[in-house]
Amino acid sequence: MGVDYYEVLGVGRDADGTVIKSAYRKLAMKYHPDRNPGDEEAEEMFKQVGAAYAVLSDQEKRARYDRFGDEDGAAQYTGDIFDIFKTVFGGGFGGGFGGGFGESSGQPGEHLEATVNVTLEQAWAGESIDIEIDRLIHCDRCDGERAEPGTAKTTCSTCQGAGQVRARVQSMLGSVITSQTCPTCRGLGQEVQTVCGKCMGAGRQKARETVSVNLPAGIDSGVRLRVPRQGNTGLDGAPAGDLYLYIHMEPHEHFERSEDDLIHELEVGFAQLALGSSFEVPTMQGPEAVEIAPGTQSGSVIRLRGKGMPRLRQAGSGDQLVVIRAVTPKKLSPKARQALLDYAEEIGEPIVERGTVVDRIKSLFSRKQPEEGEREAVTGD
Numbered sequence: 001m002g003v004d005y006y007e008v009l010g011v012g013r014d015a016d017g018t019v020i021k022s023a024y025r026k027l028a029m030k031y032h033p034d035r036n037p038g039d040e041e042a043e044e045m046f047k048q049v050g051a052a053y054a055v056l057s058d059q060e061k062r063a064r065y066d067r068f069g070d071e072d073g074a075a076q077y078t079g080d081i082f083d084i085f086k087t088v089f090g091g092g093f094g095g096g097f098g099g100g101f102g103e104s105s106g107q108p109g110e111h112l113e114a115t116v117n118v119t120l121e122q123a124w125a126g127e128s129i130d131i132e133i134d135r136l137i138h139c140d141r142c143d144g145e146r147a148e149p150g151t152a153k154t155t156c157s158t159c160q161g162a163g164q165v166r167a168r169v170q171s172m173l174g175s176v177i178t179s180q181t182c183p184t185c186r187g188l189g190q191e192v193q194t195v196c197g198k199c200m201g202a203g204r205q206k207a208r209e210t211v212s213v214n215l216p217a218g219i220d221s222g223v224r225l226r227v228p229r230q231g232n233t234g235l236d237g238a239p240a241g242d243l244y245l246y247i248h249m250e251p252h253e254h255f256e257r258s259e260d261d262l263i264h265e266l267e268v269g270f271a272q273l274a275l276g277s278s279f280e281v282p283t284m285q286g287p288e289a290v291e292i293a294p295g296t297q298s299g300s301v302i303r304l305r306g307k308g309m310p311r312l313r314q315a316g317s318g319d320q321l322v323v324i325r326a327v328t329p330k331k332l333s334p335k336a337r338q339a340l341l342d343y344a345e346e347i348g349e350p351i352v353e354r355g356t357v358v359d360r361i362k363s364l365f366s367r368k369q370p371e372e373g374e375r376e377a378v379t380g381d
Contacts, residue, residue: 005052024053106236126217136204136232142196151194156185163187218310221249260318298326
């Protein structure tokens with residue numbers, strides 16, 4: 001079943017929504033990355049807790065998870081676990097956190113898209129591949145701080161370091177005071193006095209980087225694969241964007257893919273079809289022996305169970321279909337030609353030379369045509 005979401009949250013399987021939410025709030029605060037900087041285990045637990053809450057707090061996803069387990073239930077959630085944190089704790093949450101993962105006042109990184117070519121072998125094995133992408137990373141001079149190294153930032157003159165400004169708005173209910181992100185410092189509470197000379201205060205620079213991506217076994221063309229936090233780097237503590245990869249399968253020497261099945265065409269000679277023979281065919285797991293029964297017809301299919309592609313995020317694999325295709329020799333030795341003529345005579349299969357057929361056609365047009373006014377004799381009443 002994989003990860004037990006009930007165990008992750010420490011609740012029973014009969015827990016209601018209130019209990020599940022309460023357990024999530026407690027664990028999310030405990031493992032939040034801002035409270036555990038550099039602790040990879042805590043960050044992983046924070047992600048598991050978020051995924052567990054995303055599934056168990058939704059009745060439909062929870063029912064599917066209870067029935068099929070983690071493989072199906074987890075697949076129902078593809079969002080951002082930090083968005084869950086914001087939703088549960090409220091959009092205004094921010095006390096005690098630097099904005100790295102919770103309600104951030106910084107600029108989140110943009111999502112990126114790329115197309116990646118994948119071989120059949122890589123998709124079958126679910127390999128890890130390296131791809132190169134162009135993205136924005138922290139400026140290597142100011143480390144994303146926007147300010148020239150060695151210079152100080154000052155308290156924002158607009159919000160006085162609060163990061164928010166209040167505004168009085170008139171509504172039908174009267175005067176209402178609202179809080180908004182400070183437009184001067186963008187909620188940071190500080191202003192840059194001397195901008196970085198390299199990025200000119202942007203805080204980021206372009207770079208070509210290598211990203212390792214774990215392919216799910218059985219992935220196919222047309223699938224969009226999300227790689228979290230591998231897009232453009234965020235600023236001022238905000239998270240990086242995601243990388244979305246569009247998969248394109250490369251052609252294969254031996255196989256044509258049809259969803260989870262693999263099709264291999266086996267060329268077979270006339271004598272082999274008539275008499276029967278054994279063959280060795282390639283599969284993704286290595287060579288496989290197949291038997292052609294006497295009298296097999298061209299176009300027949302031999303099915304090798306479980307020799308196809310793994311089913312994406314499901315158990316089992318497709319099949320390999322070996323399609324028989326008869327091959328006619330283009331040239332024959334005199335001995336082979338005579339052997340075929342003898343065979344044709346033996347079974348009563350006429351072999352008519354082209355010249356004979358042409359003579360027959362000519363004879364049809366050489367018959368005397370009736371002259372004008374004459375009628376051909378017609379038998380009958």
